[in-house]
Amino acid sequence: MSRKLHIGLSLSPTWLRGSAWRDTDSGVEHLLSPRFAIELAQHAERAKLDFLFKPDSLFIEPKGLEHAPGMTSLDPIVQLAGLAQSTSHIGLVATASTTFVPPFIVARQLQSLHWLSDGRAGWNIVTALDGERNFGIPAMPSTEWRYERAAEFVEVVQKLWRSYPADAIKREREAGQFADSQSVSAIDHHGKHFAVEGPLTLPMHSAGPPPLFQAGASPTGRDFAASLATGIFASTPDKAAAIALRQDLRERAQRFGRLPSHIKLMPGLGLLLSKNRSEAQDRFRERQRGLDLEPRYRFIENSLGVDIRTLPLNAPIPERLVTGINPNARSRTHAALLLRLVQTENPTIAQLLARPEASGSGHWQVVGTPLDAADAICDWFAAGALDGIIALPASLPSLRLFLDETVPVLVERDIFRKDYTGTTLAQHLGLR
Numbered sequence: 001m002s003r004k005l006h007i008g009l010s011l012s013p014t015w016l017r018g019s020a021w022r023d024t025d026s027g028v029e030h031l032l033s034p035r036f037a038i039e040l041a042q043h044a045e046r047a048k049l050d051f052l053f054k055p056d057s058l059f060i061e062p063k064g065l066e067h068a069p070g071m072t073s074l075d076p077i078v079q080l081a082g083l084a085q086s087t088s089h090i091g092l093v094a095t096a097s098t099t100f101v102p103p104f105i106v107a108r109q110l111q112s113l114h115w116l117s118d119g120r121a122g123w124n125i126v127t128a129l130d131g132e133r134n135f136g137i138p139a140m141p142s143t144e145w146r147y148e149r150a151a152e153f154v155e156v157v158q159k160l161w162r163s164y165p166a167d168a169i170k171r172e173r174e175a176g177q178f179a180d181s182q183s184v185s186a187i188d189h190h191g192k193h194f195a196v197e198g199p200l201t202l203p204m205h206s207a208g209p210p211p212l213f214q215a216g217a218s219p220t221g222r223d224f225a226a227s228l229a230t231g232i233f234a235s236t237p238d239k240a241a242a243i244a245l246r247q248d249l250r251e252r253a254q255r256f257g258r259l260p261s262h263i264k265l266m267p268g269l270g271l272l273l274s275k276n277r278s279e280a281q282d283r284f285r286e287r288q289r290g291l292d293l294e295p296r297y298r299f300i301e302n303s304l305g306v307d308i309r310t311l312p313l314n315a316p317i318p319e320r321l322v323t324g325i326n327p328n329a330r331s332r333t334h335a336a337l338l339l340r341l342v343q344t345e346n347p348t349i350a351q352l353l354a355r356p357e358a359s360g361s362g363h364w365q366v367v368g369t370p371l372d373a374a375d376a377i378c379d380w381f382a383a384g385a386l387d388g389i390i391a392l393p394a395s396l397p398s399l400r401l402f403l404d405e406t407v408p409v410l411v412e413r414d415i416f417r418k419d420y421t422g423t424t425l426a427q428h429l430g431l432r
């Protein structure tokens, strides 16, 4: 069977970013409305997408809210549990950080979502970028510490999922046996970060464990992903970066005794689409003009350790000021993308500020027609730069054009499914 593309749709309201929420057709009124999210989920399901993907943040900056909704959002598990009731096939991938809350809670919430969606839950494992002060932690722990805790966290969650197997339930009315208690057992985990007795309070769904996703591409993050994740959400602004990352993750997976084909690199893809290419480009330029630069200056300062606010816009950052990544950067992945751009392209500061790498996103983007998007996806797919994408629409019309016009072209070109062949997320991802 030929390799097939996987498509996720981000539920993070990327179509409200920057000044985009001010567009008359932005739908900002529906930011927290259940009806709107249901319509979106059902639309994505009609297009036979693999999954809905809910990023998350456990902190918010009040100052930023003056000009944009930022990370104003519903809790992923709660939102996806709601959407599970209005959909029947599409996967539901919830982001849950391993840095702040106990693994027992996350294991239970995800397994509950798995039951409520009949086997469609997935877990996007993040180590988080901020939010420590909401959990009584005075300073963000180092990346190394966070990944070490994440590895043990995932181990505990997986043990808990297995602690109460699906087939333990017998429901023998005559004999009065609800479950075979012998097969439900404590996990008695005693590690560096956690002590958890178990078992979990609900059984594993018969679909098997929720598939794992990961985001974070520092060397430690890559090893973590390669050791356990199926889907990897990545920021890859260009094809060469994506090919290199995919190749590296596949090699690392082999070192962990996994098959390279079990790793699915899924770059985020920003989409600003219009039926007419020049109209899309005009809209993109308009957006660039309306950019609030302060968050970008702050991101550059945090990533590279240089304040460029007073430097001339028409010249590059002087070479002597860029010595490497700030060791305390919030995300080494995003800092590395920014450094790579500065060192390889030497852009003027004006050019730099206009690039997605300067926004802390660094996602690949297509500005053009639905067909342009299909062509770009096919090109990257054929080049071995991706196994799938996570769509990040830049406007609601772009979202609709992507689902109604780009996806059908991918079906026509036989790289994407015409219909679901299974009902669980693991089946959509070709795992079972």
Ligand SMILES: Cc1cc2nc3c(=O)[nH]c(=O)nc-3n(C[C@H](O)[C@H](O)[C@H](O)COP(=O)(O)O)c2cc1C
Binding pocket: 054, 055, 056, 057, 058, 095, 097, 125, 126, 127, 128, 129, 130, 143, 215, 216, 217, 218, 219, 220, 221, 222, 233, 234, 235, 268, 330, 331, 332, 333, 334
């Ligand atoms: C593409 C991408 C998406 C991410 N999404 C989230 C998210 O939704 N929530 C979150 O708390 N952290 C998110 N992170 C942060 C990572 O989980 C991780 O904490 C951070 O990137 C630091 O790890 P690194 O040094 O490997 O980059 C994301 C990171 C990347 C690269």
